[in-house]
Amino acid sequence: MPTALLYLDFDYSEDDAGHGCLDAMADIPAARAPLVEAELAQVLAWVHAQRSWRLAPLDDGGDWDYLVHATPDGSAPAVLEYDPLRAQFKSSPTSALTTGRVVYTFTLSAREDLCAALREAFAIG
Template identity: 35%
Template sequence: MTLHFLDFDYSEDEEGTGTWDAMASVPTDRLPELLAEITALLDWAHTEFGALRGPVETGGLWDYDLQCERDGLPLLALGFDIHERQIHPRPQSQPQAWVTLTLSLSGGPAFAAAFVDRFGAT
């Protein structure tokens, strides 16, 4: 899958846990496209590693954090509903405003190898 909005920065800790951080800022009318890209990525992660989601330090193989910033509104935590395959809550914003989403993914070596193979993000 080619990513159009998300450009990840990669870091790794001394235990080999990889972290990918991306930030994308779009006008409100492009938000559905950005959400679709994030949805596809999180759907892949849940399909491949879902049962093993959680902090690596407590035995999880992968985890994520998704946040939304909107002009003049407080920071909003977002989540992926695995049953509906959608991001919730759906961010709302005023027309002509910009919305910024930040996504952080982390995972151990198995997740990292699969992520790089699928998305080419290193």
């Protein structure tokens, strides 16, 4: 049974080389930031658990790569770094926020077979 995502809404596209790209964005009140980060971590933990796929840029021969940004109101975007051993982000600029809004952007580029498996696992259209 697929895992439902409450905050992340993905768009999917493919290029001519057979690579897929999943993009998601969430614009939420700062108080809900931990919930969005938990969903992001859940997706990344699932991909990391698929040991047959190597994390590295596709242009360098990797199977998948990703980028996560968090942009609190009035701040510059910050890259969130995921720790696969702890299955959570190393640090977040939103952890101390209680007011305002935060915009998250998430891009995952991967081989077509990984994208298909990920879309099935999380019921991504």
